[in-house]
Amino acid sequence: MIRALHPQTLRLIALGLALLAVVLFFSTQIDNYLSPRMFNRISTSAAVVLPVAVGQAIVVITRNIDLSMGSIMGVVAYMVGEALVLWPGLNPALVILMAMGLGAIAGSINGILVAWGRVPSIIVTLGTLALFRTFLVEHGNARTITADALPRWLVDLPQMSLLSLGGLDLRVTVALALAACLIVGLALSRLRPARKFYAVGSNPDAALMAGINSARVVFLAFVISGALAGLGGFIFLAKFGNITVVAGMGFELKAVAAVVVGGVSIMGGSGTMLGVLIGTVLVDTIDNSLTRLPWLSEFWRDALLGILIMAAVTVDTLASRSLNRLKRRGGE
Amino acid sequence: MVPVLELRNVSKSFSATAALKDMNLSILPGEVHAIVGENGAGKSTLIKIMTGVHQPDTGEILVDGHARHLPSPQDAQAAGIAAIYQEPMVFPDLDVAENIFVSNRAKGTWMRWGELYTEADRIVQQLGVTLDVRRAASGLTLAEQQTVEIARALSLNVKILIMDEPTASLSAHEVARLLAIARALKERGVAVIYISHRLDEIFKVADRVTVIRDGQHISTRPIADVTEQGMVRDMVGRAIDAFAMKQAANPHGPVLLSVENLGRAGVFQGISFDLSQGEILCLAGLVGARRTDVALALFGIAPATEGRVTLAGQAVAITTPRQAMDLGIAYVSEDRRKLGLAMPMPIFANISLASLGKLLRAFGLIDRRAETAMAETYRNQLAIKSADVRAEVGKLSGGNQQKVMLAKWLETRPRVLIFDEPTRGIDVGAKAEVHNIIRDLARQGVAVLVISSDLPEVLALADRVLVMREGRQAGLVPIAQASQERIIGLAAGQGERSAA
Numbered sequence: 128m129i130r131a132l133h134p135q136t137l138r139l140i141a142l143g144l145a146l147l148a149v150v151l152f153f154s155t156q157i158d159n160y161l162s163p164r165m166f167n168r169i170s171t172s173a174a175v176v177l178p179v180a181v182g183q184a185i186v187v188i189t190r191n192i193d194l195s196m197g198s199i200m201g202v203v204a205y206m207v208g209e210a211l212v213l214w215p216g217l218n219p220a221l222v223i224l225m226a227m228g229l230g231a232i233a234g235s236i237n238g239i240l241v242a243w244g245r246v247p248s249i250i251v252t253l254g255t256l257a258l259f260r261t262f263l264v265e266h267g268n269a270r271t272i273t274a275d276a277l278p279r280w281l282v283d284l285p286q287m288s289l290l291s292l293g294g295l296d297l298r299v300t301v302a303l304a305l306a307a308c309l310i311v312g313l314a315l316s317r318l319r320p321a322r323k324f325y326a327v328g329s330n331p332d333a334a335l336m337a338g339i340n341s342a343r344v345v346f347l348a349f350v351i352s353g354a355l356a357g358l359g360g361f362i363f364l365a366k367f368g369n370i371t372v373v374a375g376m377g378f379e380l381k382a383v384a385a386v387v388v389g390g391v392s393i394m395g396g397s398g399t400m401l402g403v404l405i406g407t408v409l410v411d412t413i414d415n416s417l418t419r420l421p422w423l424s425e426f427w428r429d430a431l432l433g434i435l436i437m438a439a440v441t442v443d444t445l446a447s448r449s450l451n452r453l454k455r456r457g458g459e
Numbered sequence: 460m461v462p463v464l465e466l467r468n469v470s471k472s473f474s475a476t477a478a479l480k481d482m483n484l485s486i487l488p489g490e491v492h493a494i495v496g497e498n499g500a501g502k503s504t505l506i507k508i509m510t511g512v513h514q515p516d517t518g519e520i521l522v523d524g525h526a527r528h529l530p531s532p533q534d535a536q537a538a539g540i541a542a543i544y545q546e547p548m549v550f551p552d553l554d555v556a557e558n559i560f561v562s563n564r565a566k567g568t569w570m571r572w573g574e575l576y577t578e579a580d581r582i583v584q585q586l587g588v589t590l591d592v593r594r595a596a597s598g599l600t601l602a603e604q605q606t607v608e609i610a611r612a613l614s615l616n617v618k619i620l621i622m623d624e625p626t627a628s629l630s631a632h633e634v635a636r637l638l639a640i641a642r643a644l645k646e647r648g649v650a651v652i653y654i655s656h657r658l659d660e661i662f663k664v665a666d667r668v669t670v671i672r673d674g675q676h677i678s679t680r681p682i683a684d685v686t687e688q689g690m691v692r693d694m695v696g697r698a699i700d701a702f703a704m705k706q707a708a709n710p711h712g713p714v715l716l717s718v719e720n721l722g723r724a725g726v727f728q729g730i731s732f733d734l735s736q737g738e739i740l741c742l743a744g745l746v747g748a749r750r751t752d753v754a755l756a757l758f759g760i761a762p763a764t765e766g767r768v769t770l771a772g773q774a775v776a777i778t779t780p781r782q783a784m785d786l787g788i789a790y791v792s793e794d795r796r797k798l799g800l801a802m803p804m805p806i807f808a809n810i811s812l813a814s815l816g817k818l819l820r821a822f823g824l825i826d827r828r829a830e831t832a833m834a835e836t837y838r839n840q841l842a843i844k845s846a847d848v849r850a851e852v853g854k855l856s857g858g859n860q861q862k863v864m865l866a867k868w869l870e871t872r873p874r875v876l877i878f879d880e881p882t883r884g885i886d887v888g889a890k891a892e893v894h895n896i897i898r899d900l901a902r903q904g905v906a907v908l909v910i911s912s913d914l915p916e917v918l919a920l921a922d923r924v925l926v927m928r929e930g931r932q933a934g935l936v937p938i939a940q941a942s943q944e945r946i947i948g949l950a951a952g953q954g955e956r957s958a959a
Contacts (some may be wrong), residue, residue, distance in 0.1 A: 141883055224607075250956055316570070317569055317570045318568060318569065318570070319567065319568055319569065319570050320568065321555070322557060322561065322570070323561075325550070325552060326550050326553065326561050328552075329550035329551055329552040329553060330548065330549065330550050330551065332548060333548035333549060333550055334508075334550075335532060336532055336533075336542075336548045336549070337533070337562040337611070338532050338533035338536045338537075338562045339533075339561070339562055340533070392552070396550065396551065396552035396553075397552040
């Protein structure tokens with residue numbers, strides 16, 4: 128039975144079960160956990176992480192990593208906020224495009240260095256993680272963008288719902304994040320050129336021999352991941368309103384956790400956006416629920432994120448190894 | 460008939476070494492054209508030039524009679540040239556159909572999965588193979604992966620398919636199927652360039668045979684005009700320069716290492732020989748004959764699963780390198796970069812690495828003065844060209860790196876010393892020096908096993924030659940009866956064609 132299922136499908140089922148178990152556990156620990164309020168709280172929080180995780184997933188599929196996403200988010204959130212303070216009349220669609228454009232520019236710096244400079248992505252993006260943040264600190268000069276300086280529509284945006292079912296809202300920010308995830312997911316499974324992301328991450332040598340321009344594919348992955356970090360930055364700005372120079376800090380860790388927990392292979396070549404979506408929700412549910420546990424210190428949340436990443440990869444390695452063994456035995 | 464692919468006076472050098480010299484080659488549409496040559500004759504470079512991986516220094520490439528420039532594999536594909544290799548190039552995470560169409564730009568932007576699978580299925584069936592196109596490529600056998608690669612080439616409508624040693628790792632059954640595929644391709648008008656060491660396959664499948672040697676074109680003949688003897692003569696015909704052939708075996712002492720029916724499941728089997736103190740035994744054979752695996756088994760890296768090893772009269776079962784070292788066996792690897800040396804470390808640290816125990820003083824600290832002295836001794840003895848033993852090993856020439864690696868193992872005072880391709884990639888002068896060192900060691904009573912693909916080297920060093928073919932012992936020849944023709948004949952399975 129197990130053998131008949133595709134390993135990816137199996138992983139998604141396991142992930143869904145894990146999410147269910149986590150929700151059940153917290154519902155016994157926290158009063159009023161299974162309420163519309165909690166749903167809205169977690170969904171709006173996950174909406175900030177989701178675009179970033181989706182971008183991270185594309186990069187990881189090509190066998191790279193983008194550690195600078197949190198900094199890109201911060202820069203974009205701050206600069207878009209500034210622009211709105213200066214020109215409050217800007218068209219909302221234009222603002223979103225601007226956020227993604229700014230992110231794409233930052234991402235292209237990573238992309239050029241990794242794809243054509245041949246510097247390992249972990250080094251490049253560790254460098255730009257610090258560089259973009261320092262740029263923001265210099266640029267921001269310790270000033271904070273406050274919600275009352277921002278246009279009304281943006282401040283109200285997080286409370287706006289597209290539709291509502293018995294108190295469960297589909298907020299606009301959540302819809303935006305889901306749309307990004309859906310579009311990328313469809314593209315990766317249906318768009319022929321997008322399959323090259325998988326090909327490059329799966330076997331770079333074979334990609335070269337098959338006539339695929341790996342450098343261009345990797346560059347594109349970083350540009351898209353930058354743009355999606357920009358979208359994350361915009362949603363961050365809308366959600367919090369008050370933007371300081373530490374905005375977006377630590378989101379790269381959340382994104383990597385969501386991606387890895389969501390079953391994207393850290394060795395590249397495989398992963399689905401449905402997995403990333405569930406991974407994001409799982410990570411963010413845990414993150415949000417832990418703050419409600421009175422007996423747990425605030426500082427343990429980061430540690431738990433770290434443990435979650437390691438556990439996901441370990442379980443994945445062990446599971447796929449024993450699955451392979453099962454298969455081999457079945458084949459004989 | 461206009462050749463579908465033609466090379467005119469193509470030359471290619473890598474730094475100082477000329478890999479191809481004025482190579483001429485002409486491939487006709489719908490023929491199976493075999494290319495044969497010894498290891499290092501320039502076949503790989505030739506393939507890389509035809510597939511756009513390397514650019515020729517001089518000369519031109521014509522496709523369908525028109526001069527073409529092939530700056531990348533992409534351009535070669537666009538010109539209708541594709542290649543499959545001994546190690547297939549597939550994407551393990553993608554399924555078979557996706558692997559087939561991965562670089563196919565003619566298929567539009569959106570994936571229509573149903574259509575994709577139907578078409579993949581059709582192509583696979585054309586090859587006369589049954590293969591589930593929805594399976595992930597990671598679970599495929601080598602032969603199936605090759606089929607996927609051939610299908611990929613077919614989907615691109617290639618005119619020329621290069622097969623580089625496609626059968627080196629296949630079973631007899633799979634070989635038969637591959638040859639059938641090659642014939643099927645020919646029927647469809649695809650020109651197949653078939654590169655193989657196995658003469659029997661060439662006689663089964665080829666229409667014409669080109670022999671290359673030392674980067675030069677030697678002959679192209681229709682298969683009907685070719686004899687095995689003639690082909691082998693063309694392959695080895697070079698004047699034997701640089702080293703004198705050894706006339707008779709050196710006198711040597713009692714048997715030290717005795718190997719009986721050694722084997723490792725699925726890799727090699729039935730290897731038997733005695734090695735005496737002071738004797739040099741060479742393991743000859745073609746690439747893929749599994750010679751290195753015998754060495755890895757004796758050194759405990761990939762232990763033998765069958766057979767008996769006796770060392771100095773005692774039966775031993777070697778399962779780890781540590782154990783082999785304690786028994787007095789040393790293995791000088793062919794892969795200096797990966798398995799042999801710590802490139803960023805200085806000479807002295809590399810030399811002392813395998814025998815640090817001797818240098819330990821109080822509190823387990825290394826005696827740096829003794830370590831340096833040890834390195835200095837070898838620098839003088841082996842003439843390692845470096846101003847200082849503190850120099851980084853990575854900065855030395857290949858020949859000097861080889862000497863450093865040798866020093867490391869000599870310091871362990873081995874009784875049995877295994878050399879794997881001891882002179883690969885080093886210049887002629889250093890080669891002669893390494894040969895002298897090996898002869899000196901034998902004279903001092905070390906039992907030496909040398910794996911070499913360089914036939915003149917084998918004939919210059921060996922007291923006896925063990926020839927391997929496809930994981931089996933093809934012959935054990937005393938030096939007095941050895942010749943290049945005899946060794947190549949055994950290694951390529953000459954004379955077995957009529958039997959097969």
